Amino acid sequence: MARRIFVVRHCEAEGQPREARLTDKGVQQAAELAEFFSKIKINRIVSSPFVRAIYSVSPLAELKQIEVETDERLSERILSTKVLEDWLQKLQATYNDLDLKFNGGESTREAMARVVSVVEEVLNGEAENTLIVTHGNLMSLLLKNYQSDFGFVQWQKLSNPDVFLLEFEENEVRLKHVWQK
Template sequence: MGYLYLIRHAQSEANSQRIMASRLPFGLTESGKTDADLIAAQLSEKVSIQRIISSPLIRARETAESFSRVFAVLCEEDDRISEQDLGIYSGMTYDQVKKEPQYEMNTEKRWNWVPAGGGESYEMIAKRVQSFFASLNTESRENILIVTHAVTFRLIRAVLENTLPLYPSSFPNNGEIWKIDYKGLGQVHPIESLLLGNSRDFVHNP
């Protein structure tokens, strides 16, 4: 197939306030909107995109809209690439959650940890991510842009590098793009990072 271009949404209001957004309706900051436009324009100088798939959450959709305008491609939505549901911790700041005794601070122990209040474990996220990638047509010649989120990216990388249940502890920056020559589930895929616009500056800082 063509290449996959995965992007973490641009800077959101939750990112700027150090809030754990989960699935709450936080939109992009003005800086995030400007940067999404800039990244889309710069990407268009390098490649053509034939399909855009976004998480349905507003911060992802607003990012995707910048690319839809530049590439003149309608955006599809897929909840399988949405962000982790953090249950009762949704909307807390990073400082607040550190005081919660039942919150799993160790990122290496979240595979089976289910946040109280209807949250998702990393294993649950991995299953929906695997379902999403299994649904992609590897015979297609389309270049596809996929707009998703920080924690979901953690599980996506593990799926692409075929390391599950092990997964990385790091996140991509807001606006960072990963380029993948996708061959299908069960393969080990090299990942090329593209830091366009101001994405180099929007570093995840818990």
Template sequence: MSTIYLIRHCETTGQAPEAPLTPRGEEQAQRLCTQLFDLPIPHLISSPYRRALDSIQPLATALKLPVAQEEDLKERRLSAVPLDDWQDHLRRTFIDPDYTCPGGESSRIATKRITRVVEEALQQHDGSILVTHGNLLSLYLHSIDPTFGFEESLQLKNPDIFKVTRIQQQTIVEHLEAF
């Protein structure tokens, strides 16, 4: 049996890769540290986006662990151009995994990215924490449980925690309450 924890980052000031956490998000990161501190955590892996790194840094400091940055945990790019009806496009990507907006990344490609990281973590670092973003996390959850779709993705919180357990070839996902 192998277990990892997937975390959606804390509240942020924006969507740009360099966007910091809000003051509330900084408090959430401290509370996340307190909640996760007693888990047997050997490895921390994060999206390179600042909001993800800042979300896990208090725990990294408390545990005296480095945070490995993983490019494949960065947020999925829906489109290279602003879309007024972006939620309609996002909904469509849950139905058609190959649908791509101009300059965007399909759900299939984004799901492959996060799945690779999760699989490696499950094999190499039992108990690891991976910090990522809402849409990418939703796509991964959808790949395991097709009933987790667009509407469920809208219910994710900042932060949010999922425990992923692999028992032989079966993957079990539990939604944990943050604080």
């Protein structure tokens, strides 16, 4: 039996903190996401516990009458616990050196293992069609796990929101970009 996992990046938010809410535009995007998925079968929704991620999928959950489960493993990757003036260059370097780690942060390999563990758990469950909601960097690392050339440049091109489909059938995984807004 084929399994499908829709990987969603949250809608536009007011900032990076855990409690940052959606902007007015982000609220509209969340409604567009619900419309996008309205005719697609979804059995389960698992989200980052960050407010912007939950609010991005709340209209869809209400429409489908599905409870949003939260999972800490879908939280955004911590690049460093210190302010990095050159954070963009440092982030880019982590796509090339998967074990590179900055003060108090996670390496690419560690963050990737964390998000992949969610996918593996979903695949071992009952749901055929699951939607997971996360953040840009973590989403890109999940996609990199299944398509090794997905990197910094592709991360930069992600939109808020964005949606990719991972289809798992037997020993094959297909990755498809499905959000075209």
